[in-house]
Amino acid sequence: MCAALSLRAPWVGRVLQRHAAAAPAFVRANLEGPQTNKLLTLVIINDGARVLLGRKKRGFGEGYYNGFGGKVEAGETVWQAAERELLEEACITAEDMKEAGVLVFTFDDNPQPWEVHVFSATKYRGEPTETDEMAPVWFNHAEVPFDKMWADDVHWYPAFLQHKYFRGVFGFRETTKLTWHVLEEGEE
Numbered sequence: 001m002c003a004a005l006s007l008r009a010p011w012v013g014r015v016l017q018r019h020a021a022a023a024p025a026f027v028r029a030n031l032e033g034p035q036t037n038k039l040l041t042l043v044i045i046n047d048g049a050r051v052l053l054g055r056k057k058r059g060f061g062e063g064y065y066n067g068f069g070g071k072v073e074a075g076e077t078v079w080q081a082a083e084r085e086l087l088e089e090a091c092i093t094a095e096d097m098k099e100a101g102v103l104v105f106t107f108d109d110n111p112q113p114w115e116v117h118v119f120s121a122t123k124y125r126g127e128p129t130e131t132d133e134m135a136p137v138w139f140n141h142a143e144v145p146f147d148k149m150w151a152d153d154v155h156w157y158p159a160f161l162q163h164k165y166f167r168g169v170f171g172f173r174e175t176t177k178l179t180w181h182v183l184e185e186g187e188e
């Protein structure tokens with residue numbers, strides 16, 4: 001069923017094969033379609049007790065909290081994009097950035113899957129500063145405001161906070177309603 005998957009990451013096909021029976025048809029159609037993934041980055045500073053998030057000040061998701069990141073632009077690597085977006089949105093540079101996990105989002109109202117590369121860092125240079133886009137706020141690990149975050153976040157933050165590498169595939173209906181997901185922890 002998943003033999004024709006055209007994703008960059010073969011693990012997505014393997015995850016789906018393991019869970020195909022339960023995956024909604026739109027998730028499989030999305031991932032088996034011709035569209036390459038839209039690549040995005042997300043950087044979350046985690047000092048061991050707290051995470052640094054930004055409150056989005058404008059546009060889609062206004063008022064919601066997230067790490068810092070955005071689309072990977074032509075000619076840059078995922079790492080370069082992660083560093084650029086962190087500087088643009090929070091005015092800081094991570095000193096010990098590492099890959100924390102990968103999330104693939106599928107939508108019943110958009111055939112293109114989104115592939116978000118999540119990074120963590122404990123140290124940074126500069127002072128987190130409010131920008132046009134984001135207002136930085138620290139949250140204790142036990143007080144991460146999931147009711148004001150994307151619906152998938154509550155599922156993968158536990159692995160993130162425990163420094164476990166994670167891979168997730170998520171299915172959203174009508175852009176924001178999370179209807180199906182699988183999450184696997186650890187390297188494959």
Ligand SMILES: Nc1nc2c([nH]c(=O)n2[C@H]2C[C@H](O)[C@@H](COP(=O)(O)OP(=O)(O)OP(=O)(O)O)O2)c(=O)[nH]1
Nearest residue numbers: 040041042066067068069070071116150151152153
């Ligand atoms: N926590 C979390 N982050 C997500 C999810 N989906 C998703 O795109 N993101 C992240 C990835 C990016 O960091 C950010 C979306 O990027 P963006 O559209 O603001 O990209 P951008 O800064 O390049 O956009 P723009 O200013 O050019 O409009 O949200 C999700 O479900 N959960």
